[in-house]
Amino acid sequence: MAMAALRREGRRFATPLISPNPAIALRSSIIPSQEQVSSGVRCISTQIVRNRMKSVKNIQKITKAMKMVAASKLRAIQTRAENSRGLWQPFTALLGDSASVDVKKNVIVTISADKGLCGGINSTSVKISRALHKLNSGPEKENKYVVLGEKAKAQLVRDSKKDIELIMTELQKNPLNYTQVSVMADDILKNVEFDALRIVFNKFQSVVSFLPTVSTVLSPEVVEREAAESGGKLGELDLYEVEGAETKSEVLQNLAEFQFSCVMFNAVLENATSEQGARMSAMDSSSRNAGDMLDRLTLTYNRTRQASITTELIEIISGASALEG
Amino acid sequence: MASNAAAPFWRSAGMTYITYSNLCANLLRNCLKEPYKSDALSREKVHYTISKWENGKPQKPTIRSDTPEE
Numbered sequence: 589m590a591m592a593a594l595r596r597e598g599r600r601f602a603t604p605l606i607s608p609n610p611a612i613a614l615r616s617s618i619i620p621s622q623e624q625v626s627s628g629v630r631c632i633s634t635q636i637v638r639n640r641m642k643s644v645k646n647i648q649k650i651t652k653a654m655k656m657v658a659a660s661k662l663r664a665i666q667t668r669a670e671n672s673r674g675l676w677q678p679f680t681a682l683l684g685d686s687a688s689v690d691v692k693k694n695v696i697v698t699i700s701a702d703k704g705l706c707g708g709i710n711s712t713s714v715k716i717s718r719a720l721h722k723l724n725s726g727p728e729k730e731n732k733y734v735v736l737g738e739k740a741k742a743q744l745v746r747d748s749k750k751d752i753e754l755i756m757t758e759l760q761k762n763p764l765n766y767t768q769v770s771v772m773a774d775d776i777l778k779n780v781e782f783d784a785l786r787i788v789f790n791k792f793q794s795v796v797s798f799l800p801t802v803s804t805v806l807s808p809e810v811v812e813r814e815a816a817e818s819g820g821k822l823g824e825l826d827l828y829e830v831e832g833a834e835t836k837s838e839v840l841q842n843l844a845e846f847q848f849s850c851v852m853f854n855a856v857l858e859n860a861t862s863e864q865g866a867r868m869s870a871m872d873s874s875s876r877n878a879g880d881m882l883d884r885l886t887l888t889y890n891r892t893r894q895a896s897i898t899t900e901l902i903e904i905i906s907g908a909s910a911l912e913g
Numbered sequence: 914m915a916s917n918a919a920a921p922f923w924r925s926a927g928m929t930y931i932t933y934s935n936l937c938a939n940l941l942r943n944c945l946k947e948p949y950k951s952d953a954l955s956r957e958k959v960h961y962t963i964s965k966w967e968n969g970k971p972q973k974p975t976i977r978s979d980t981p982e983e
Contacts, residue, residue, distance in 0.1 A: 749969035758976075762958040767935055771959050771977065774931045779965065838921070842930040849931050 634896070637889045641882060648878035654705070655871035662795070662864040665764075669792055669857040675850040676803075683811060683847065691783035691810055694724045694731045695753070697776070697852070699789040699859045700740035702757060707866035709790045709859075710739035712800045717744070717788050720802065721751070734776055736856070753780050764860060766853050773849040783810050785848060789855040790862035796869055798862040803855060805848045808841040 698717045700710040717740075721731045733748060735741045735755045744752060756772055776785075785805045790798040806814070830836050923933045942953040964974035 749966075752966045752969070754963060754965055755971070755974075756961050756963045758960065758962045761960040765956045765958070767938070767957045768959040768961065770931045770935055772961060772963075774929055775963060775977075777929055777931070838924070845930040846934070 634889060634892050637885060637892060641885045641889065644878050644882050644885065648875050648882065651871045651875040651878065655868050655875065658864045658868040658871060662861060662868060665857065665861050665864060666792065668764075669854070669861045672850075672854045672857050676847065676854050679843070679847040679850060683806070683843070686804060686806070686814070689784055689804065689806060689810065689814065691806075692729055693781060693783040694720075694729065695734060695776075695780050695782040695785050696720050696731060697734045697785060697787045697855075698736065698740045698744065699787065699855055700735070700737035701859070701863040702738045702760060703863075704739065705867055705870060706863045707870040709798055709800075709862055709866045710737070711743070712798075713788050713790060713859075714740050714743045716800045716802065718748070720786055720788065721748070732780065732782075734780060736772070759856070760860070764856060766849075769853040769856050770849040773845075773852050777845060777848065783807050787851060787855045789859040792858050792861040792865065795865045798866060801855075801858075803851050805851055806844065808837065808844040811840055811844060812837060 696717050698713055700713050717733065721733075724731050731751060732753045733744055733751050734753055735744055736757075736759060738757050741755050741757065754776065756775075759768070759772075762768065784807065787803045787805070789801060789803075791801040793799055830839050921933075924930075939957065942950065942957065945953055960976070960978040962974050962976045965972045
């Protein structure tokens with residue numbers, strides 16, 4: 589009789605560990621509960637719960653440290669990104685950022701991070717790149733990808749393999765500087781034919797908000813074409829005098845190359861800033877989750893501990909009463 | 914007047930404007946005096962890996978780097 593009661597109690601104490609539901613009342617009735625999952629386990633040892641708590645606490649420490657590191661890197665790179673915005677603004681004022689230009693050869697430059705654990709920014713960049721690809725597809729039109737960064741590479745390789753032209757990775761071994769970005773821009777210019785370059789990156793608005801952006805850089809021929817026909821803002825280029833021994837088309841070519849390099853520099857910096865910001869918020873929410881999990885595990889641990897003490901007491905008392913009676 | 918076809922010498926040598934301006938910047942950085950010079954030259958380091966893809970297949974990646982590989 590006593591042993592049956594004990595067995596029932598033991599099984600009921602075991603279920604909280606399998607589903608830590610604080611609603612299960614422990615000490616009240618001896619009615620066997622119908623939702624027992626594991627039989628044959630009288631009391632789970634507190635060791636398992638303790639191990640789990642230790643690992644969750646370690647994870648919390650690690651994610652907190654990662655958040656601090658990301659915060660400090662963010663501060664450094666944010667000032668650089670904001671300062672680099674001044675590089676492309678004159679270009680946009682002069683040559684315009686006409687995202688709606690209809691061209692035959694489109695090259696989509698997707699900028700992403702190399703390391704993970706930074707939230708969803710890489711997926712949004714890839715999503716926008718794919719949308720651009722679809723938007724610009726048509727009978728004579730051609731879309732190619734140039735990928736910067738491992739994360740976008742992993743996603744784009746899955747379904748757009750034949751449209752990829754170049755992949756560049758390992759960008760952040762040295763701190764980002766203009767020379768590196770301009771050498772990469774040079775590589776792109778030399779290896780890829782394009783009428784328009786669309787650079788997809790995450791612009792940094794604030795620590796919690798990153799805006800996926802597309803910047804368009806046109807090739808010099810297209811710029812000339814636009815200047816000649818529409819007469820809109822590009823037509824005003826004729827108002828400017830060209831000094832020196834160069835013709836207007838040479839100046840336009842130099843300007844277009846330099847514009848590409850500047851816009852890419854800004855884009856890479858802004859994406860790096862967004863990456864650090866996203867990593868900071870991801871690690872912050874993960875350490876908060878770890879803290880919640882730790883609280884729940886502590887409650888479970890205490891319940892298990894008390895249950896095992898109660899079981900021992902019951903054994904002793906029932907043993908003693910069996911001796912008397 | 915120089916002929917417009919071959920205008921800047923670097924353009925006819927195959928360089929882009931970007932390469933030209935990087936070379937000029939390097940010359941300028943080398944004109945500095947010592948403590949500033951090494952600071953400025955450290956801002957010039959380049960390292961990345963690039964691989965061209967043909968028809969959905971990657972070619973062998975090459976590493977462009979200023980720092981010698983260990």
